[in-house]
Amino acid sequence: MNSKKINIQEKFQKFSEHWSPKVIAEMNDYQFKLAKVKGEFIWHEHKETDEVFIVIDGRMQIEFREEIIELETGDMYVVPKGVEHKPYAEEECSIMLVEPRGVVNTGDKTNDMTIENDVWI
């Protein structure tokens, strides 16, 4: 499954829902996921791992308890493990996430934004 060439833009064309990361590749026990985000996500944290955000197309922000980080195309941010954060995008934004296999999108919370994990496209 991880031995083929992957085109990031083609993968983005395969889904439209927001806040629902899809796995496109695995490296060791880490996964590369694509997501389209729009509107507000929830406050959450990942107690066991850092989480990488890379903005592929658009603008988004990550709110922390003490600051708001604005990100746009080509920006990358590492959310340290155990740090509460709330992603937000005014307009639809396409992002790549990198994190260990098994990370739940809503972290320490489970609610109606919690998606099925490990869905590949």
Place this chain on the structure above:
Amino acid sequence: MNSKKINIQEKFQKFSEHWSPKVIAEMNDYQFKLAKVKGEFIWHEHKETDEVFIVIDGRMQIEFREEIIELETGDMYVVPKGVEHKPYAEEECSIMLVEPRGVVNTGDKTNDMTIENDVWI
């Protein structure tokens, strides 16, 4: 060091040498590195880890013993651990690499293309 916003294009402007990956971010014990590649690299393998290539701008190929994979902007490839490969780019190509901290660029070989590891920009 990993708690700040990182702009990938700005980082590429900070170096010009070929085949010399620079670290721009760490997530847990993994590193994100940028490299400019042109010409031939050497045959090598990483016995302990997969290695991710993401083409940020340009074209390159990864030669394997049984096939040659052509990659261009927006393409991604996971080289499985223990698989011999030889990167090549006819024109300069900008790439991102993702791999565990401590991976040597020439893998199981050491020669004049082996660079100092863990250099941040």
